[in-house]
Amino acid sequence: MIIINVDVMLAKRKMSVTELTERVGMTMANISLIKNGKVKAIKLETLDKICEALDCQPGDVLEYRPSKEKSI
Template structure:
């Protein structure tokens, strides 16, 4: 399973979900889906925009966890 650690990076950057949503250009609902590990996929361009907004690498957000 891939865990999405957006909440960790948001806390480190002292950024709100609303602010991230505005910077990335996706809805708060979609950020919540990612944040709550409910997403089945994420587009590379979306991941790239999230990394740009949070000034991080994909590995800072995505983590493999054994089931």
């Protein structure tokens, strides 16, 4: 499972969601969907903008956690 840690990075950078939306040029609704992990995909262009705004690497925003159930 992929975990999105935008909220963690916002806290580390002491940045508000509003400031991130302004820097990235996206709507508050779209940033909130990403931040809350409610998206099934994210464009690399969007990830690039988020990383630029938060001055971080993609691995700071995205985290892999193995699923508890193993598929057969």
